[in-house]
Amino acid sequence: MPLFALTIFTSAFLLFLVQPVIAKEILPWFGGSAAVWTTCLVFFQAALLAGYAYADLVVRRASPTRQALLHSTLLVASLVVLPIVPGAFWKPSGSENPAASILGLLAVTIGLPYFLLSTTSPLLQSWFARAYPGRNPYRLFALSNLASLVALLAYPFVIEPWIPTRMQARLWSAGYALFAALCIAASWRNRSINAVPLAASRKNERPVPPPSTARQLLWCSLAATSSVLLLSVTTHITQNVAAVPLLWVVPLTIYLSTFILCFESNRLYPRETLLPIAAAALGVMAWSLADPSLTHELWLQLGVFGVGLFVVCMFCHGELARSKPAPRYLTRFYLMVSLGGAAGAALVGIVAPLVLPAHFELAIGLIAAACLLAWQVRGDPVVFGALALIAGVATIGCAIWHVVDFYDSTILTARNFYGVLRVQENGASDASRHRSLVSGTIMHGLQYAAPQLRKEPTSYYTTTSGIGRLLETLHPRMDPLRVGVIGLGTGTLAAYGTPGDVYRFYDINPAVIAIARRDFTYLADSEAHIETPLGDARLSLEREPPADLDILAVDAFSSDAIPVHLITSEALALYAKHLRPGGVVAFHVTNRFLDLVPVVAGIAAANGMEAVWIHDEGEAALANRSDWVLVSKNHQLLASPRIADAATPIDVHKDWRVWTDDFNNLFEVLRR
Numbered sequence: 001m002p003l004f005a006l007t008i009f010t011s012a013f014l015l016f017l018v019q020p021v022i023a024k025e026i027l028p029w030f031g032g033s034a035a036v037w038t039t040c041l042v043f044f045q046a047a048l049l050a051g052y053a054y055a056d057l058v059v060r061r062a063s064p065t066r067q068a069l070l071h072s073t074l075l076v077a078s079l080v081v082l083p084i085v086p087g088a089f090w091k092p093s094g095s096e097n098p099a100a101s102i103l104g105l106l107a108v109t110i111g112l113p114y115f116l117l118s119t120t121s122p123l124l125q126s127w128f129a130r131a132y133p134g135r136n137p138y139r140l141f142a143l144s145n146l147a148s149l150v151a152l153l154a155y156p157f158v159i160e161p162w163i164p165t166r167m168q169a170r171l172w173s174a175g176y177a178l179f180a181a182l183c184i185a186a187s188w189r190n191r192s193i194n195a196v197p198l199a200a201s202r203k204n205e206r207p208v209p210p211p212s213t214a215r216q217l218l219w220c221s222l223a224a225t226s227s228v229l230l231l232s233v234t235t236h237i238t239q240n241v242a243a244v245p246l247l248w249v250v251p252l253t254i255y256l257s258t259f260i261l262c263f264e265s266n267r268l269y270p271r272e273t274l275l276p277i278a279a280a281a282l283g284v285m286a287w288s289l290a291d292p293s294l295t296h297e298l299w300l301q302l303g304v305f306g307v308g309l310f311v312v313c314m315f316c317h318g319e320l321a322r323s324k325p326a327p328r329y330l331t332r333f334y335l336m337v338s339l340g341g342a343a344g345a346a347l348v349g350i351v352a353p354l355v356l357p358a359h360f361e362l363a364i365g366l367i368a369a370a371c372l373l374a375w376q377v378r379g380d381p382v383v384f385g386a387l388a389l390i391a392g393v394a395t396i397g398c399a400i401w402h403v404v405d406f407y408d409s410t411i412l413t414a415r416n417f418y419g420v421l422r423v424q425e426n427g428a429s430d431a432s433r434h435r436s437l438v439s440g441t442i443m444h445g446l447q448y449a450a451p452q453l454r455k456e457p458t459s460y461y462t463t464t465s466g467i468g469r470l471l472e473t474l475h476p477r478m479d480p481l482r483v484g485v486i487g488l489g490t491g492t493l494a495a496y497g498t499p500g501d502v503y504r505f506y507d508i509n510p511a512v513i514a515i516a517r518r519d520f521t522y523l524a525d526s527e528a529h530i531e532t533p534l535g536d537a538r539l540s541l542e543r544e545p546p547a548d549l550d551i552l553a554v555d556a557f558s559s560d561a562i563p564v565h566l567i568t569s570e571a572l573a574l575y576a577k578h579l580r581p582g583g584v585v586a587f588h589v590t591n592r593f594l595d596l597v598p599v600v601a602g603i604a605a606a607n608g609m610e611a612v613w614i615h616d617e618g619e620a621a622l623a624n625r626s627d628w629v630l631v632s633k634n635h636q637l638l639a640s641p642r643i644a645d646a647a648t649p650i651d652v653h654k655d656w657r658v659w660t661d662d663f664n665n666l667f668e669v670l671r672r
Contacts, residue, residue: 466628497528
């Protein structure tokens with residue numbers, strides 16, 4: 001038993017540790033998008049399904065000797081792909097399908113090791129059940145989930161802050177080699193214990209009917225619903241804060257902890273107490289999602305959806321634990337659970353972006369959970385049915401409210417791998433009519449329709465903003481300006497262009513480029529020469545020769561989420577290579593949830609540059625509140641009156657570590 005337990009613990013620890021390790025490695029290659037993690041979860045769930053199917057097949061069809069031979073051969077073969085460090089040739093050029101590229105990269109890099117890790121829990125539990133008749137093998141499943149939880153908690157707090165990303169991958173690879181040795185030993189130990197054929201070992205077993213089709217469909221439905229909620233809650237959180245392992249790990253930790261509690265003991269799932277709480281949680285989550293006045297409350301959203309996910313997953317996984325079969329059919333049980341998990345992940349990660357115009361999958365997941373709740377309490381006292389009915393009505397009503405509010409004033413929507421975009425049109429009169437581009441819950445530029453205002457820079461880019469003051473300071477000179485902009489939006493900064501200027505807008509999202517050219521006129525009206533290369537800006541700048549820029553504006557945030565790889569010390573060093581002597585990098589750091597000014601000041605100091613923060617309250621006509629940090633070695637330019645007079649002192653946190661490609665700390669920058 002100690003060998004089985006140690007092998008399962010090691011396997012589960014590595015299985016969940018590799019998820020943030022590999023995802024963080026490839027995150028910067030795909031624009032730092034929250035969808036990178038969602039796509040990775042689709043792969044992980046699909047590989048888990050394949051592993052459970054393999055376990056179910058070999059346990060039913062192969063003798064212990066053949067199981068040991070087959071599994072040992074695969075384990076030895078999987079060592080060939082180590083270490084799990086993706087080659088640079090996987091970096092996208094910008095024209096590929098990002099989801100397909102990520103799935104292909106993961107399949108080649110970690111596909112076989114991950115598949116074999118995923119087979120371990122059901123396979124060894126089956127071996128254990130035969131070796132120790134009468135013992136409960138499902139406790140090993142709880143041990144497996146405990147190891148997974150330890151890995152997830154260790155990553156953001158112990159591993160990520162102290163170990164460079166490449167070293168994480170190499171250490172994981174060494175751990176996998178140790179696991180392979182343990183698993184080979186366990187497979188041959190199983191052969192020696194269970195030398196008798198499976199059929200013979202079951203002669204004296206008490207007959208147990210196989211699980212019905214309806215029961216298997218229930219397992220699949222419960223697992224799929226919890227998986228849908230896991231991915232959609234993760235997307236809901238990360239699209240408005242940051243696509244970083246910390247925010248990936250929190251929902252997944254909640255999800256796993258409910259598995260541990262429900263499968264460790266029936267007493268840890270107090271059904272009669274939890275069912276009413278689940279009904280209430282569904283209603284509260286639905287309301288928080290639909291009410292536009294609550295979408296800007298970060299801590300409320302994190303609390304509601306964190307607690308709500310825990311409660312609803314306790315219901316789904318508690319009902320799974322209550323209906324688990326006899327040990328003889330445990331591999332079929334795990335197969336159906338993994339099928340549901342993979343189906344839920346595919347619905348959110350692949351199907352939803354293709355068929356839903358916006359992030360409506362969370363609302364749909366809440367409705368599905370309410371329907372499952374009603375189904376599961378159909379034979380219970382009537383009060384439970386009444387509460388489930390109320391939860392169903394609340395989730396459906398709030399979903400309708402959510403959709404109606406989304407389409408209010410919206411004339412166009414576009415959804416792809418990188419998120420959801422809306423073009424809205426507002427204004428009752430010709431003078432006030434304007435269009436705005438909205439990503440998530442944040443406006444990313446607007447343009448007035450009136451001829452006298454159409455060419456005026458607005459929102460975060462007016463002449464009183466940091467970038468506006470910088471451009472106005474540089475424009476009186478005779479030489480044309482070369483301006484790079486990371487993040488196109490509506491193309492508002494092109495309004496500053498004069499004849500001979502070059503404005504090069506980098507954007508990874510083809511939908512943004514199409515909307516800026518079709519639905520707004522800043523690019524078409526500009527007197528400057530406009531370029532709009534497609535692809536992640538950092539990868540594009542790595543490939544291009546020095547651009548000799550006067551200004552590089554970093555304005556690539558999606559909703560309030562930040563692509564962390566664009567605001568690190570290494571990123572700033574790359575930007576500096578593309579500047580003329582005395583050039584300026586302008587970081588747009590307006591954010592409701594994160595105080596990024598000290599972060600920029602830290603990476604500036606690490607690169608021997610000066611940082612000036614310009615905060616604009618947006619009191620001028622056409623303006624919005626904005627924060628820009630101008631970074632340069634040109635002290636004379638930063639000290640010019642138009643910039644210096646608007647500068648705000650930066651509170652430098654000397655005890656903070658500089659953000660790098662291997663380190664960032666969201667806790668420090670969260671606004672309290």
